[in-house]
Amino acid sequence: MLxxxxxxxxxxxxxxLLIIVELxxxxxxxxxxxxxxxxxxxGIWIGYAALGTATGHIILAATVLIGGVAFFYSFRSDSWARFALKEQNKSHVNEEYQHTLAVGQEGRxxxxxxxxxxxLFNDLHHEVQTQGEFLAPSTPVRIIKLTQNKIIVEAIS
Known part of the structure; x- marks a missing residue:
């Protein structure tokens, strides 16, 4: 019986416990x-089979009650707030270098x-883009356009 x-x-x-972990x-x-x-x-089925119908009803009611209270309390007490993302990323690409580069500047x-x-411009690496052409490594380039998050370059002939 025990x-x-x-x-x-x-x-x-x-x-x-597994249901709560799932949630x-x-x-x-x-x-x-x-x-x-x-x-x-x-567990509820074994309670009915081994302990009798009356005890099975009590076990079922207690399980539903405990599960409902745990579910209600977890939403009511804002205990889920510690799992929520509260910070935002407000930075931009090439943000720290946008004032150090200038149109016409040369690099490689x-x-x-x-x-x-x-x-490479002024010994700093930058993500750059051409206007569609392929350029091999170690090619001299010149900045032709600067936007907030793009550096457009062309090959120096």
């Missing part, structure tokens, strides 16, 4: 939530530009 109670409580407890940590419906539901259902490609790649 072993039946331990089995029922262990299955229901592990099942509810908090694992997005969507996955194996964790399904396994938790199955373990909870098996570090990688092949197909049409994007890396070039």
């Amino acid at each position: 072993l039946d109670w331990i089995t029922v409580l262990a299955l229901i407890g592990i099942g509810l 908090i940590f694992v997005p969507g419906t996955t194996v964790v939530g399904v396994a938790g539901f199955i373990l909870t259902a098996i 490609t570090v990688s092949a530009l197909r049409p994007q790649g890396t070039a």
Whole structure:
């Protein structure tokens, strides 16, 4: 009799724990939530089979009550807020270099530009772009256009 109670409580407890893990940590419906539901259902079924119908009803009601209270309390108390993203990334590409470069400045490609790649200006690496042409590594280039997040270059002939 004691072993039946331990089995029922262990299955229901592990099942509810897996369902809570599913809700908090694992997005969507996955194996964790399904396994938790199955373990909870098996625990309730064993409660009915081994401990009788009246005790099974009590176990079912207690399980539904505990699960509902845990679900309600987790939303009500904002305990999920610690898992939410609260910060925003407000930076831009090449933001720290936009005032150090100028149109007409010359440099050299570090990688092949197909049409994007890396070039070296003032001993600093920058992501640059051509107007569609291919440039091999170590090609001398000149800046022809600067926008907020793009550096457009051309080969120096």
